Amino acid sequence: MLNNHAPNARNPIHPYDEGLVQSLSIEEGEVANAVAALGEQVSSPARLLKALAVIDLTTLSGDDTPERVKALCAKARQPLKPEVQAKLGAEGVTTAAVCVYHAFIGTALEALKGALPLAVVSAGFPHGLSPLKARILEVEESVAAGATEIDIVIDRSKALTGDWKGVYDEVRAFRQACGEAHMKAIIATGDLGSLGNVAKASVVCMMAGADFIKTSTGKEAVNATPNVALVMAQMIALWLKKTGYKVGFKPAGGISKAKDALVYQAIMQDVLGEEWLEPHLFRIGASSLLGDIVTQLENA
Numbered sequence: 001m002l003n004n005h006a007p008n009a010r011n012p013i014h015p016y017d018e019g020l021v022q023s024l025s026i027e028e029g030e031v032a033n034a035v036a037a038l039g040e041q042v043s044s045p046a047r048l049l050k051a052l053a054v055i056d057l058t059t060l061s062g063d064d065t066p067e068r069v070k071a072l073c074a075k076a077r078q079p080l081k082p083e084v085q086a087k088l089g090a091e092g093v094t095t096a097a098v099c100v101y102h103a104f105i106g107t108a109l110e111a112l113k114g115a116l117p118l119a120v121v122s123a124g125f126p127h128g129l130s131p132l133k134a135r136i137l138e139v140e141e142s143v144a145a146g147a148t149e150i151d152i153v154i155d156r157s158k159a160l161t162g163d164w165k166g167v168y169d170e171v172r173a174f175r176q177a178c179g180e181a182h183m184k185a186i187i188a189t190g191d192l193g194s195l196g197n198v199a200k201a202s203v204v205c206m207m208a209g210a211d212f213i214k215t216s217t218g219k220e221a222v223n224a225t226p227n228v229a230l231v232m233a234q235m236i237a238l239w240l241k242k243t244g245y246k247v248g249f250k251p252a253g254g255i256s257k258a259k260d261a262l263v264y265q266a267i268m269q270d271v272l273g274e275e276w277l278e279p280h281l282f283r284i285g286a287s288s289l290l291g292d293i294v295t296q297l298e299n300a
């Protein structure tokens with residue numbers, strides 16, 4: 001039964017439900033068939049512009065510098081030259097947000113000047129294995145420094161040993177530490193071993209109050225794939241049906257071609273509908289996707 005929440009009501013913390021977690025199972029062959037059935041995606045300036053507008057433009061490298069972060073923010077604020085904007089009727093288009101490490105919050109906030117939200121990776125990113133107290137403190141510090149979106153990671157060892165309540169407790173603590181900041185929960189699908197675990201991790205994070213579920217850190221051996229995206233989208237649909245709350249989806253890691261972004265768009269549209277193509281419910285975390293989209297829009 002759907003609750004009558006406002007469209008953008010934040011997903012709150014829900015009680016832990018082991019029965020629901022254990023009831024989730026995924027038929028891997030059916031997922032592959034459903035992805036194949038989406039077929040070839042046809043590119044158009046409208047679809048490319050929509051994809052551009054959901055990018056969390058990211059730099060998460062060991063050699064990041066304030067100069068690199070400033071340049072990234074400038075690109076996020078004005079990804080298209082004025083003449084290309086005018087040609088496409090896309091004046092003022094920006095990416096959805098910028099995503100950096102905690103150390104660059106000050107630099108990014110100054111460069112963004114409030115034009116875009118700032119996302120920060122946290123909670124022991126990328127592996128989530130530092131002491132829980134330190135991970136919670138990291139979230140609190142990033143919020144206090146001005147980040148309005150916090151991308152946390154789950155402790156995969158808990159998921160892999162079936163300690164779903166342990167995953168829930170930690171994610172709930174991060175959600176509490178986020179306060180008003182929106183929380184994206186990275187489940188690191190490439191580390192989870194099965195689509196069944198992807199489904200369980202997705203639902204556990206939504207129970208614990210995640211506003212978005214995100215595939216990957218970009219540091220796993222396998223990052224976002226259409227198959228995990230389909231399962232996560234199905235879990236978001238299930239959550240909406242069960243609770244009435246709309247949770248967003250963020251594929252991330254290794255998405256560098258416009259045609260790949262269009263596949264994730266198609267999955268959103270197919271499983272969740274048009275609303276999940278917009279930045280309040282869909283982001284693509286990417287460090288090098290923007291260039292390909294811009295090139296294609298310039299040549300459109």
Ligand SMILES: O=C[C@H](O)COP(=O)(O)O
Binds near residue numbers: 254287
């Ligand atoms: O959260 C975003 C990812 O870390 C970006 O990964 P990428 O550098 O492979 O695009």
